[in-house]
Amino acid sequence: MIDLRRLHVLRAVAHYGTVTAAARALHFTPSAASQQIRQLARDLDVELLEPQGRGVRLTPAAESLLAHADAIQARWEQAELDLRADHGAPAGPLRVTGFPVAVSVLLAPMAARLGERHPKLSVRIAEAGVPQSFDLLFEGAADLAVVESTPHNPPLGDTRFDQQPLLDDPFDLVVPRGHPLARRERIDLAEAAREAWIAPVPESPCRLHVMSACGAAGFAPDVVHHALDWNVTAHLVAHGLGVALIPRLAQLTPHLPITRVRCAGDPHRKLLTCTRGGGHVRPAVQAALRELRELAPTAVA
CATH class of the missing domain: 3.40.190.10 (Periplasmic binding protein-like II)
Incomplete structure (x- = not known):
């Protein structure tokens, strides 16, 4: 019989990518996590991990087992729901x-x-x-x-x-209030191709959206400033340091001297x-x- 606790360790290795990261998430030592997987492999009489460089990777047998493990997890969710149901x-x-x-x-x-x-x-x-x-x-x-x-x-x-x-959360071009584009209701993003730009930091998920929108408009933005928070971006725009694409859901600091301008094609996330x-x-x-x-x-x- 499969030990579900050991199976969960294998699922964690697949999710986090390494035994060490999986052990950290499960509050195990790496050696304890490895031992759990070795014991699961012995129980099933198959190899579950194989060396790859300095790390390990899942074997085809492990990948097959994980497909069943994910289905077991979903059924367990349903079982808990059935047991704890309070008349819906x-x-x-x-x-x-x-x-x-x-x-x-x-x-x-x-x-x-x-x-x-x-x-x-x-x-x-x-x-x-x-x-x-x-x-x-x-x-x-x-x-x-x-x-x-x-x-x-x-x-x-x-x-x-x-x-x-x-x-779908559209991106608006945000410009200083006195900027020539601020008087427009909608623009083609290519009209801002020669502007200085403020973009999300490289690790931000929105970075790719901003760069892709500019690329689709036919240019690579000249990024002179980076920011993590949308309100920081808005303050940089307000001081005339560049323009930026900011998602419409982002609630910016009120009363800043900035204007949101909608973009043709509605780039969005x-x-x-x-x-x-x-x-x-x-x-x-x-x-x-x-x-x-x-x-x-x-x-x-």
Whole structure:
């Protein structure tokens, strides 16, 4: 019989990429995590890891086993739901996570609405970046996340997670109030090709969206400043240090001498809801998803 605890260690190695990272997430020592996998391999009489350079990689047998492991995890989610069902009423703790803009504009009002409509439900919000949100879901430390779609996310077909479209968040060109483009209702982004630019820091998920939008308009932006926070970007624009693409969901400091100008073609990023495989059927998660779908259309108006 397969020891599910050992199987979870193997799933963690696949998710985090190394035995050391998996051990850290599971609060094991690397040697203890390795021992769990070796014992699982002995139980099944197959090799699960093989050397690759200085590290290891999953064998075909391990990849096959993981496909079953993900299905087992989804069934376990359903089993817990069946055992703890309270006549279908949302109740208990609901742990949600998301990047800063998602928390401010979507998750905070969602939590307030749920508190009014479902008094037995306790929503707990944790701000986290996109990769960290997937980690929290995988570890069981979060039940629902709002994430930005990036090429680095798990594939939509990854059965560990259920990812669904929530909304498209357009980018506006933000310029100083006295800038010639500030008088326009809509521009072609190529008209800002010769401007100095303020862009997200390289590790930001939005960096790729900004550079891709400029590339699609036929130019590479001259990036002279980098910022992590959208309000920092807005203040740099306000001081005449450059222009920037900022998502419409971002709530900027009021009264700054800046103007948002809509862009032809509506360059945008996609936001998704994400749960663990099977986790979306829980009544509390279903209630949260309904609230998010109601909030989404007005959030980017």
